[in-house]
Amino acid sequence: MPALIPTSTSEAPPQVAARKPRTGYLLLAPGMGWLAVFFAIPFVTLFITSLQVPTGASGVYAPGFDIANYGEALSQYGHLYIRSFIYAGLATLFALIIAYPLAYFIAFRGGQWKGLLLVLVIAPTFASFLLRTYAWRTILADEGPVTGFFNALGVLPEGRILSTSIAVVAGLTYNFLPFMILPLFASLDKLDPRLIEASNDLYASPVTTFRKVVWPLSLPGVVAGTLLTFIPASGDYINAQLLGSITTRMIGSAIQVNFIQFRDYPIASALSVMLMFIILIVVSIYIRRSGTEDLV
Amino acid sequence: MRFVRRHILTVAAFIVLVYLFIPVAVVGVLSFNDPPSKYNTKWYGFSLDAWTNMCGIPGVCESFIESIKIGLISTFVATVLGTMVAFALVRYRFRGRKTTNLLIFLPMATPEVVMGSSLLALFLNMTFPLGTTTVIIAHIMFTISFVVVAVKARLQGLDPSLEEASRDLYADSRSTFQHVTFPLVAPGIAGAALLGFALSFDDFIISFFNAGTLVTFPIYVWGAAQRGIPVQVNALATLVFLVALAIVLIAQFVAWRRRKALQADMASRDADLKALSMDALSRS
Amino acid sequence: MVESRKVEDLHLRNLTKRFGDFVAVDDLTLTIPAGSFFALLGPSGCGKTTTLRMVAGLEDPSEGSISIGEQDVTGLRAFKRPVNTVFQSYALFPHLDIFENVAFGLRRRGVKDIKPAVESMLELVELTPMARRKPKQLSGGQQQRVAVARALINEPEVLLLDEPLGALDLKLRRQMQIELKRIQMEVGTTFVHVTHDQEEAMTMADTVAVMNEGRIEQMGAPADIYELPETVFVARFLGQSNLFVGKRESSGSDSVTVAAHGQQFTIPNSRNNAPGGDVIVGVRPEKMTIVDSGDPIPDMHDRIAGRVVDVSYTGVSTQYLVKTSWGEEITVFEQNDVVGDQSEVGDSVEVHWARDHAFGLDGTGTSADDVESAMPVV
Numbered sequence: 001m002p003a004l005i006p007t008s009t010s011e012a013p014p015q016v017a018a019r020k021p022r023t024g025y026l027l028l029a030p031g032m033g034w035l036a037v038f039f040a041i042p043f044v045t046l047f048i049t050s051l052q053v054p055t056g057a058s059g060v061y062a063p064g065f066d067i068a069n070y071g072e073a074l075s076q077y078g079h080l081y082i083r084s085f086i087y088a089g090l091a092t093l094f095a096l097i098i099a100y101p102l103a104y105f106i107a108f109r110g111g112q113w114k115g116l117l118l119v120l121v122i123a124p125t126f127a128s129f130l131l132r133t134y135a136w137r138t139i140l141a142d143e144g145p146v147t148g149f150f151n152a153l154g155v156l157p158e159g160r161i162l163s164t165s166i167a168v169v170a171g172l173t174y175n176f177l178p179f180m181i182l183p184l185f186a187s188l189d190k191l192d193p194r195l196i197e198a199s200n201d202l203y204a205s206p207v208t209t210f211r212k213v214v215w216p217l218s219l220p221g222v223v224a225g226t227l228l229t230f231i232p233a234s235g236d237y238i239n240a241q242l243l244g245s246i247t248t249r250m251i252g253s254a255i256q257v258n259f260i261q262f263r264d265y266p267i268a269s270a271l272s273v274m275l276m277f278i279i280l281i282v283v284s285i286y287i288r289r290s291g292t293e294d295l296v
Numbered sequence: 297m298r299f300v301r302r303h304i305l306t307v308a309a310f311i312v313l314v315y316l317f318i319p320v321a322v323v324g325v326l327s328f329n330d331p332p333s334k335y336n337t338k339w340y341g342f343s344l345d346a347w348t349n350m351c352g353i354p355g356v357c358e359s360f361i362e363s364i365k366i367g368l369i370s371t372f373v374a375t376v377l378g379t380m381v382a383f384a385l386v387r388y389r390f391r392g393r394k395t396t397n398l399l400i401f402l403p404m405a406t407p408e409v410v411m412g413s414s415l416l417a418l419f420l421n422m423t424f425p426l427g428t429t430t431v432i433i434a435h436i437m438f439t440i441s442f443v444v445v446a447v448k449a450r451l452q453g454l455d456p457s458l459e460e461a462s463r464d465l466y467a468d469s470r471s472t473f474q475h476v477t478f479p480l481v482a483p484g485i486a487g488a489a490l491l492g493f494a495l496s497f498d499d500f501i502i503s504f505f506n507a508g509t510l511v512t513f514p515i516y517v518w519g520a521a522q523r524g525i526p527v528q529v530n531a532l533a534t535l536v537f538l539v540a541l542a543i544v545l546i547a548q549f550v551a552w553r554r555r556k557a558l559q560a561d562m563a564s565r566d567a568d569l570k571a572l573s574m575d576a577l578s579r580s
Numbered sequence: 581m582v583e584s585r586k587v588e589d590l591h592l593r594n595l596t597k598r599f600g601d602f603v604a605v606d607d608l609t610l611t612i613p614a615g616s617f618f619a620l621l622g623p624s625g626c627g628k629t630t631t632l633r634m635v636a637g638l639e640d641p642s643e644g645s646i647s648i649g650e651q652d653v654t655g656l657r658a659f660k661r662p663v664n665t666v667f668q669s670y671a672l673f674p675h676l677d678i679f680e681n682v683a684f685g686l687r688r689r690g691v692k693d694i695k696p697a698v699e700s701m702l703e704l705v706e707l708t709p710m711a712r713r714k715p716k717q718l719s720g721g722q723q724q725r726v727a728v729a730r731a732l733i734n735e736p737e738v739l740l741l742d743e744p745l746g747a748l749d750l751k752l753r754r755q756m757q758i759e760l761k762r763i764q765m766e767v768g769t770t771f772v773h774v775t776h777d778q779e780e781a782m783t784m785a786d787t788v789a790v791m792n793e794g795r796i797e798q799m800g801a802p803a804d805i806y807e808l809p810e811t812v813f814v815a816r817f818l819g820q821s822n823l824f825v826g827k828r829e830s831s832g833s834d835s836v837t838v839a840a841h842g843q844q845f846t847i848p849n850s851r852n853n854a855p856g857g858d859v860i861v862g863v864r865p866e867k868m869t870i871v872d873s874g875d876p877i878p879d880m881h882d883r884i885a886g887r888v889v890d891v892s893y894t895g896v897s898t899q900y901l902v903k904t905s906w907g908e909e910i911t912v913f914e915q916n917d918v919v920g921d922q923s924e925v926g927d928s929v930e931v932h933w934a935r936d937h938a939f940g941l942d943g944t945g946t947s948a949d950d951v952e953s954a955m956p957v958v
Contacts, residue, residue: 024388028396031377031440035399038437042414049417098312105309115551119544120313126540127320128533129498130517134525135319138326138337177316227405235407238500242521252409252501259413259505265420272413276406283405460638461671463658465685465734475684479675561717 043276050269059263066266073270077254081278084250087165088234091172095180095229096222098173103184103221104214108193121181129175133242136171137162140243163245171239179228187221188214223290231279251275320537327530334524346527350535353526359516360532366428366512367496370435375489377436378443379481385444386451403441411438412505419506426508434506435499439492446491450484494540587614587770588649590635590738595644597630604630606794608644612738612772612787617764619773619785623817627794628774629668632740635772637661648737659688664731665740669747670723672715678702678726679711685734701733704763721752728760732767741773745780757783778818782806790814810853812941815862822868822910824861825943828854836940841906845882845938852940860943866913867937870900873928883932884910888923898922902931 053064106117124132140146140161150156161167191214199209215222237252251271258268326336330343351357381400384390403411415434419426458480462472500514507515517529590612597605605627612618620628633639635646637658645654653661664685672681682701686694702708705725715723724744731739744760745753761784764771775781781788782802789799790813798805798814809815812823826840836852838845838859845861852859870888877883889909890901893916900912900923912931923929 021388021390024384024390027380027384027388028390031381031444032396032399034377034437035403035440038415038418038433039403039411040399042411042418045421046410046414046417049421098315101305101308102312105305109306109309112552112555115548116545117313119541119548121316123537123541123544124316124320125498126494127323127537128514128517130500130514130521131323131525131530131533132319134337134517134521135322135326138322139318141338174315174319231405231407235409236501237409238518252407255409255413256501256504259416265417268413269417272410276410279407455669455671457667457669457671458673460636460658461665461667461673461730462684463638464636464663464665465730466659466688467684468657468659471688475688476673480673558717561713 046269047273049265050273052266052269054266059265061265069266069270070274073267073274076267077251077271080249080251080254081275083248084234084252084275085278085282087169087172087240087248087250088230088236090169091176091233092180092226092230094169094173095177096184096226099177099180099184099225103181103188106185107188107191108196114189118182118185121178121185125178130238130242133171133175133238136167136174136243140167140170162243163248165244165248167243168240168248168250171243172233172236175236175239176229176233179232180225183224183228184218184221187218187224191217219290223287227283227286231283234279235275323530324534324537327527327534329527329530331527334520334526336525336527336530343527346531350528350531353528355511355516356526356528356532359511359513362428362511363497363513366432366435367493370432370439370496371489371492373432374436374439374492375443375485378440378488378492379447379485381440381444382447382451385448400441400444403438404445408438408499408501409505412502415502416505426506427510430506430508431503431510431512434502435496438499438502439495442491442495443485443488446488447481447484450481454480490543497536587737587768588651589614590770590772591645591647592631592635593645593647595631595634595646596642597627597634597639598642603794605634605641608794608796610789610796610799612770614770615768616787617761617771617773617785619775619781619788620791621775621778621781621788621818622791623776626791628776628791629742631791632665632742632772632774635738636663636665636740638665662737663740664734664736664738665742666724666727666731666744668742668744670715670727672723672726672730674715677712677714678707678718681715681726682730682733684730689734697733701729704732704766705729720748721756724748724756725759728763732763732769736769738770738772741771743775744773745775745777753780760784782818790817792817808851808853808939809862810941812860812946815939815941820865820911821862822865823941824908825946826859826861828857828859835935838940841904841908843882843884846935847938847940848936851936851938854940854942854944856942856944858943858946860941860946862939862941863933863937865899865911866897866915868910868912868931868933870902870912870914870923870929870931872923873930875930877930877932878934880935881932882935882938883930885928885930886910888925888927888929891923891925902929 048063049061050069051065051067052061052069053066055062102121106114106121110117138144142160142162147156147161150161151159156166158164161170195213195217196209199213200206204212234250235252237250237256240248240250241253255268255271255275258264258271262268325339327346328342328344329336329339330341330345331338332340345352381396385393385396390396412434415430415437416426418424419430424430454477458476459472462476463469467475498514500518503512504515504518511519513532517525517533520526520529592608592610592612595605595608595610596603608627608631620631622628630639634641637653637656637660641654645652647653648662653663673684676684679698679702683694683698686697691697699708699711702711705728707722707725707729710718710722710726715726718726724747727744728739728741741760745756748756757780760771773781773785785802787799788802788805790797790805792813798810805814806818809818809821815821815823824838824840824843824845826838826845829837829839829844831837831849834850835846835848836859838847838861840861847859847861854860871877873885884902884904886902886904888900889903892899895916897913897915900914902910902912904910910931
């Protein structure tokens with residue numbers, strides 16, 4: 001699982017004197033070939049499919065250049081993009097708030113239990129993703145104690161949690177939490193605890209120390225963690241479907257339904273292309289901002 | 297209250313850990329449930345039926361075995377391919393390093409629904425029949441990157457002078473790989489393989505797009521979720537969780553024991569050293 | 581099993597190594613006599629490690645050749661050379677125990693019945709009880725001895741040691757210096773030792789080569805180099821030196837007189853390496869004596885007047901910093917073998933030394949500022 005933490009280090013050239021470059025290409029070829037054929041080229045076919053035109057027969061489409069597919073997809077499902085990104089954004093924010101104390105605790109107080117605590121963080125993912133999501137139906141059930149508690153406080157606009165957007169965001173937050181904790185831990189673990197002592201020594205209160213020392217130095221982990229949460233969350237539709245209702249559907253549902261149930265491949269492909277496109281834009285803006293203004 | 301304030305971080309961390317395990321606990325508890333209908337979402341009564349008769353519901357165990365089969369095959373292929381790529385990245389110079397790195401990074405940063413749908417678009421356009429083969433192809437595709445990253449990290453952490461020492465000690469490149477490099481990187485490869493299997497076994501979205509009529513365990517669960525999940529599914533998932541947890545805990549325990557033994561050794565060695573230097577002093 | 585045996589000289593001829601535009605080793609020609617303990621000494625980046633790696637076969641020379649006796653090994657791969665290396669961080673294989681680490685080279689060469697050889701080697705380095713331990717379970721000094729044993733068991737013509745004691749603390753380093761010397765005497769193999777620690781080089785080696793910017797500045801027995809440095813670099817890198825930039829005024833049959841900063845200094849001809857009229861006069865700090873102004877100065881001594889600006893008591897000796905009338909600060913070491921009579925900061929003093937201890941360096945193109953601004957190169 002720690003493999004999930006992208007290291008931002010730029011590619012160092014090989015340390016060992018280069019050997020026959022031919023061997024290098026031979027080693028690369030099968031793996032990179034696989035990724036080229038089954039990851040990169042499918043994007044091209046996806047794009048081509050998104051421009052295809054119907055032939056009349058169900059599920060059969062002819063090559064074409066029908067940009068109108070995009071217009072139709074947007075007019076039908078545009079609101080789902082907005083909803084997906086709002087849900088994913090909220091889930092990312094909540095996950096960050098929940099993950100930080102635990103990551104901080106493991107990094108600075110973990111001691112000899114660090115390894116065990118990290119195992120405990122990823123252990124829940126050993127239980128089926130779908131079943132854990134489904135379990136939230138039980139936890140957040142209308143007659144259950146959680147809903148009862150919040151109803152007693154009178155904070156639930158619809159009087160329930162299940163089948164509302166609250167349940168969907170809660171599910172997303174929960175499911176991607178480990179992907180937030182691990183990168184946060186990785187960057188906090190690299191932080192020399194003496195820096196915190198030095199900051200305290202130099203008249204900084206704990207709050208100031210956090211704001212001026214710990215938080216800035218943990219930013220690489222924050223960036224990695226928010227991306228690893230936001231990207232899968234915005235494409236997810238399992239939480240929306242298992243915990244929400246028809247009014248909480250996310251864009252992933254639309255892509256799946258159009259591909260598999262309706263067999264409307266051009267519309268489904270257009271939806272998928274746009275999702276990837278928007279994510280790429282959002283992510284590159286985010287990386288650029290956090291890279292130039294905060295990380296330096 | 298003072299205790300809470302002083303230990304606020306510990307308390308918060310503990311609460312988050314508990315939070316992580318609540319749904320797992322629910323899955324486990326419900327595996328002992330005795331629901332009158334298929335809707336296994338609340339507690340009715342205790343029963344061991346699901347555990348004693350795991351394959352009692354048609355389709356459950358078939359899908360489970362299918363998932364294990366797919367997981368093993370795709371993990372094996374992805375581990376071999378990914379390890380080769382990692383070696384090339386760390387040990388060889390070649391053109392197109394940037395593109396290569398991008399192609400490795402992107403699958404980890406692409407939503408599953410996009411990967412699943414684009415691969416489906418490819419298979420549809422090629423009129424390739426969907427089924428076990430397409431799911432395995434997909435799983436290998438998204439697992440390779442994780443293997444590359446894990447093995448690369450291990451390789452980069454390897455002191456280059458170890459391989460130089462091996463060459464200095466009459467080992468040619470094959471012999472160096474066999475006796476030094478591979479044994480030292482093996483734990484990283486094993487870790488990557490375990491991760492790959494976990495990813496493959498639990499994958500739903502990409503599999504669902506490319507499965508056709510094939511039913512993997514997650515696809516079975518998804519289908520069942522629409523009409524009520526049988527208790528057997530909870531039992532199987534709990535079993536998987538416990539086995540995986542046992543494996544990593546044992547690994548942790550072994551590492552911990554080794555560390556303890558090392559510390560004990562160091563202590564006795566220090567004592568030895570002291571005795572030795574005392575001895576030297578008295579002789580001089 | 582390890583007995584003294586016939587070993588061959590190591591010859592480096594016109595050895596050059598370039599990394600892009602950077603010349604790491606510059607046209608090095610050198611013969612290291614068989615069975616000697618040879619030290620390559622220099623600051624980091626001087627090319628000493630690159631030289632060593634070329635001898636080991638881990639780096640290909642850009643030009644030149646390496647041969648052992650009559651055999652040219654320049655094109656030979658590392659695993660085919662009769663040369664073994666003790667690496668800087670030891671590079672012990674962490675997954676193998678001590679026995680297997682030591683046995684590694686023999687196994688790769690397909691030697692049969694290795695047990696007695698490994699055991700006697702472990703005995704030589706006094707690690708027999710550690711045979712089944714893993715490297716991590718050993719102390720730094722023990723790991724260092726394993727590294728030596730692992731290399732020596734192959735009976736190399738030349739053993740290369742790359743900063744072998746760098747990772748050890750001071751006390752252990754002293755101990756290992758003696759240990760390594762003992763082992764070298766026992767096996768009789770040529771040891772080539774790379775280090776930046778001048779004290780280590782002088783203690784252990786019978787020949788020291790001081791390297792700077794890819795070239796050898798001076799080579800010889802440790803005492804010879806120390807007593808009579810031939811370049812400013814050597815004078816400053818190997819110990820400390822007080823240097824005065826001047827011009828030759830007159831030359832006699834056995835000495836020259838140099839004028840510097842309005843004073844006259846005398847250097848024996850045998851100790852003057854300056855070919856022309858620009859001479860740098862050098863005196864080692866421990867050769868100097870401090871007296872109060874006006875006290876008598878022995879015959880055949882030269883002197884400089886100044887004021888004490890700093891006194892550091894270091895136990896065995898006291899280190900004085902004396903500022904001359906022209907502003908140069910000179911260093912003087914005095915043994916603490918006299919009770920009382922210490923000079924103090926602010927005292928007007930005279931520093932003097934026997935003319936036979938002065939040495940002359942080539943001062944062509946060197947100004948007084950160059951010498952003064954050059955901090956000790958450590």
